[in-house]
Amino acid sequence: MSRILIVDDDRALCSLLADYLQREGFEVDVAHDGTTALTHLHSGAQRPDLLILDVMMPGRDGLETLRELRLQYRLPVIMLSARGEPVDRIVGLELGADDYLSKPCLPRELLARVRAQLRRNTPVMAGVLQVGVLRLLPGERRAFADDNEISLTGAEYMLLQALAQRAGELVEKAVLTRFALGRELERFDRSVDVHVSRLRHKLAEASPKAPHIDSVRGAGYVLVVSTP
Known part of the structure; x- marks a missing residue:
């Protein structure tokens, strides 16, 4: 309960x-x-x-x-x-x-x-999800970049997981809202944009080699693996 x-x-x-x-x-x-x-x-x-x-x-x-x-x-x-x-x-x-x-x-x-x-925010059993130096542990809802743990809220973690599962691909804002927040995207809703802004800062802070998040105007976001 x-x-x-x-x-x-x-x-x-x-x-x-x-x-x-x-x-x-x-x-x-x-x-x-x-x-x-x-x-x-x-x-x-x-x-x-x-x-x-x-x-x-x-x-x-x-x-x-x-x-x-x-x-x-x-x-x-x-x-x-x-x-x-x-x-x-x-x-x-x-x-x-x-x-x-x-x-x-x-x-x-x-x-x-x-x-x-x-x-x-209920842990589930799952394997490791690796994208470049970014490592996600879905079973524990924890994320690491170059072995540095990234402190994330539940919504931030779910957004990052959704992007990591489709790294290199466009993930629409409506999909991210449904997956991370459990609701439909509302008109003028900037919740995902704000969460992504926080994620960008935390990823860069954790490692300069961490993947970065690109925006596609009016559509959604893409997790891009950093190149050496």
């Missing part, structure tokens, strides 16, 4: 979402501010499998909380915000959120996003 931590200062919304998710078979904890959420994570007791994190909270807001937890934790994070402007989505994704929903959202849609993220 997966455990979810909901972090939102709206107590009524927390109660509603917790009841709904519990009826769907999840164990749910709630926190009403970022500091309490981080304390819960650091305690190590009943650590959640996924975090639902509100952006607008008094004190330590959701973005600051996300920035700090990403220094240590890789669990999937879905951000909620009443501010649905594209720039707010981009900031959250750049800080390491796996997905983003605007408030108000339907509990059923949130449930679908939760299940998609959990599926994509």
Whole structure:
């Protein structure tokens, strides 16, 4: 049974979402501010499998909380915000959120996003996927470049795996969105673009010989093996 931590200062919304998710078979904890959420994570007791994190909270807001937890934790994070402007989505994704929903959202849609993220973060048995100096361990959802481990969120790992499985080929944004985020590509959706931007930086940081990601305008992305 997966455990979810909901972090939102709206107590009524927390109660509603917790009841709904519990009826769907999840164990749910709630926190009403970022500091309490981080304390819960650091305690190590009943650590959640996924975090639902509100952006607008008094004190330590959701973005600051996300920035700090990403220094240590890789669990999937879905951000909620009443501010649905594209720039707010981009900031959250750049800080390491796996997905983003605007408030108000339907509990059923949130449930679908939760299940998609959990599926994509469940280890499966598989062999090693090697692309140049890049090595992926799908069974552990870990990635290495020149033996340097690359710290990736769940969405980033799934994007990299999708590109690595078809290295040298164009992978359309719609395919990447479906594979990595578990949903269909939406109009004006830049989630994949932001995740790819983070991946490019992490690959280059891990090794100058790591494959790089080329964009094909209006279509998608290609993982290109670096040549000596």
